[in-house]
Amino acid sequence: MTPQDIYLLSPEISLAGLALTIVILDVFIKNRLLVQSTIGIGLLVPVIFSILLWNGIGIETSLDSNTQTFGVFNTLVVDKFTLLFKFMFLGILSIVIMSSMSYVHRFERTKIEYFSLLIFSTVGMMLLSSTRELVTIYIALELTALPMAALIAISGNKLSSEAGIKFLILSAISSALLLYGMVWVYGLTGTTDVAEIFLSIEEMSRQNGSVSMIAFGNYGLLLGVIFIIAGFGFKISSVPFHMWVPDVYEGAPTPITAFLSVASKAAGFAVILRVFYGSFSSDVLSIEWSMLFAIMAVLSMVIGNFVAIAQKNIKRLLAYSTIAHAGYIMMGLTVVSGRMEGVALEGPSSVVFYLIGYAATNLAAFVAVIAVSNKTGSDLIEDFSGIAKRSPIIAICLAVALISLTGIPPTVGFMAKLNVFNSALNGGLWWLVLAGTISSVVSAYYYLRIIKVMYLSDPLENAPIKLDPLTGIALMVTVSAVVVFGLYPTPVIKAAHIAVEFLLI
């Protein structure tokens, strides 16, 4: 490992260092403020390193040149795609930490371990977004999942422990499926390197002739790709791999649910983009798997939105909503054309933009829910009655977030949906767009119902709900991101465009 490699990995290394530091600090000094400020300052370090890397400072070759990427032992890569995701993960982590500060008082012990585990999981996600080799993908995936299982069970009550066990076992099943798929791909191509897999498959299809009666050219590849999709499908909570989502979301501490719903999903999509656009993007292949994503998208949108209507608990409702949103995002994966001729990057860039917009929106919704449940101790929708009278600020923020989730302008949710639908339409998948619009209409039913309950129902009690400063800041930041990116999305869309150009190298 050269010093250059260490520098390239500096965001991850410094973040892991922070996770260790706070645990050690907590053992010796029982000062809450000190630990809090350590986390605050410590979070800035990886951000600064990432900014330096984005601008190509201290790297021999510029990141802007599309011909060069930077390998760390050839298994990891640092380019603008991974860095954009790293910024996203760091942003999500900061918001979740801010909104957790008041939440952790519910736990009797393990207050610091909570933050440490959260940071470790983020390190895993950051690594996941930069992998370009199958084995490393698996290891990074486990690094994100294991701390997560602990975090889900950290509340210690029955629901939380049950959710933790469920997550652990189902995550293990999905890992097994993923590994099995990887093995098939490795067996056929003889390599685990994403770029080399592509070349090897190209070589095979040239020998066999381009037209084949079997999907993906041969049964081995068919098996491999489907198992890999099943493995990643768990991460992005897509139907039919979504069964864990409602139970785990309900049982986990709310900030962890928020983290799972945006960071875990973003990491899943990052690695899907990397693998499918890196390895399986030849013309014939991409048509095959894009169809599969299209079907999964329709199923996710329909099942997610319809079942959400029947929910009474807001966390369960948001769980089904997150399944539906996985469907919308997958629509962006269905627009593919082979990498050799004029590549349409519209699809992947709309996926990245959607992930950013969804992160802001869903975090805003969850932070508002945390702020309310800190006071009321309940996640039932009926307990949100008349919140507008008890705390106008929380109510308006939650309303903006829900409007954005529905996809109504001038919020980022609208822009994100517009982009994804537009790219699917340009790909000729009008039936997919039709399913998307109809299910969006259905989703308005349950999103807007919450706004109705907040504003039109009478409050159960009249005590005003106070926002603690950190949660308030988190709420303000996310809600302003929702509105600002909704009004002026161009810079973010441009960044997403720049990022996805690195996928095809």
Added chain:
Amino acid sequence: MINELATWFIFFCPLLAFIIIGMVVWPFVGKKSKVSGYLTIAALLSSTILSFWALGSVIQNGHALEFESHNWLKIQNVDINFGIMLDGLTTIMLVVVNSVSLLVQIYSTGYMKHDGGYSRYFTYMSLFTASMIGLVLASNLIQMFVFWELVGASSYLLIGFWFNKPAAAAAAKKAFLVTRLGDFGFLLAILYLFFNSEAFISNGLNPFEVIDVNNAVALGVISSSVAGWVAIGMFAGAMGKSAQVPFHTWLPDAMEGPTPVSALIHAATMVAAGIFLVARFFPLFEASKEVMMVVALVGGVTAIFAASIGLVQNDIKRVLAYSTISQLGFMMLALGVGAYSAAIFHLFTHAFFKALLFLTAGSVSHSVGGTFDMRYMGGLRRLMPWTYGAVMVGGLSLSGIFPMAGFWSKDEILNHAWHSSTVVSDVVFWLALAAAFMTAFYMFRAVFMTFEGSYKGGAKSDPDIEISVEVTPHESPKTMVIPLIILSIATLLVGWLVNPLTNIGSIPMHWFSEFVHVGDGHEKVLAFNKMLAAISSLIALLGILLAYLIYVSNFGIFKSLQKTTSGVYKLLMSKYYFDELYEDVIVKQIFYSKLAAGLDLLDKSFIDGIVRTIDRSGRNIGRLIAQLQTGQLQGYGVVTSFGVLLMFGIYLIFR
């Protein structure tokens, strides 16, 4: 030379004032906090200075300053940009909007002093000014439309400022709805351009950039019939905002708002937006002869129509309101006969003298205790010398008497109408001349009724107003008088900018026309027509004389004239029954009983039926699928496995 950021700040200053007053001062400092007034004035002062800088830069540059537009959105392959278009027209509008707005705000600090909604007033005023500046600066049609609607929305807030007064609330609603009706045409024009976007893009143009749209006809990108339809759509929007017949009914009612609002919105800015829109897309309008004829006719009819109603009004603000409609008609007429620069020049001068007249009306009303009814005024000349002086300057200017600003601009318009050679130009010339006569008459009728004769008690005598405190007529405070003086001086001076006679100092002949012209080459300018100027002045003087004879010297012969024309009087007094036509016939008979009832039925049975079905089936489907969610881990594993099998099945069976 002004740079882009500084130009944006012309817009940002009032916007920041709006945000700070609306979000900090109003809720936290106080509803009557003096700070809000000062903040607005400071913001507008900065904007005004920057506007003059922008004007100077464009003069120095000799032609429009070009700034890169920024991408806002991309819809399919159409880029929707936003940016600044800084040419002669924009800078003139910037100067007008900012300087008039600044003076109005200073005046408002005096006029609104005792109002409970002081901070709210300045919040709305800042928002309005910011939207108007945004509209003027826009380099893109969509951007322009956004601010166009914001102007409408903020004017709604301002007209209905005293919303607990039913008349004000109704007037605000009416203004918003009537202008929206026209805006629908504007929106259709935008959509029509969007459907033609392929033609633009294949020629390397953008269907929404103002410059590209204007060049499109000349470059042969769109045919003149397409241009005509787009222009007609935009003209519908312009008619709504500029209160042209038959969309004029909202403007007189909008006088229910505070008087400074009337001065700003209904004299200088919002109503000028329609004229500005037509001027902005003048090459597009010019491409179609038929559209130009429509514009000229609508303008001519509006000019005489509103002027005739103005002859009989008793409310001083309503006289001014009808006068504004009539003058806007003059501007439209000018545009219609191709007198682009004359129209802009009239807009420019009118903004100053009409704002002046409105502010004097406010000053008079302030002094007599709150009424605007001229029948209860009179004899104020000696009591309010400054206001009287200002009203004389404004009135003479409006009537078009040498050497006031109005003289020059009205003369330019008449001259162009006379020399124009379209089918309708002869008609509109005589319409304009007749309207000029009426203008002089009603203006001086108002002046004489207010300032001459004996004082008739003010608000105390007005049965419609309940007053609590006794008021004796007095000159208004300094904050109100100083803007009047500044506007009077401006009214005296700005007329010379058009300068049709000879070079004066650093202002060359026809400076204004050259400055605002669009497209290549030189603006068509006409030599000063001495004969025409003499005739139009004579006609105006005749109007003033007639008003004097009737309202000051009280000749008996005119009393009997009034009786014989009582039928006409009644028709004018009821404003040609337009409100009755709209409200009783169109709205109640057609919309309420037929269309609305039918739609109501459709809504209740069909649409609600669909919604209820979706609601019920959605919940049922949801519950059904939710039953799969048993909470049993092994069940979840089974679903996952079946999912994988299903995926294999899809490929094995269907491929």
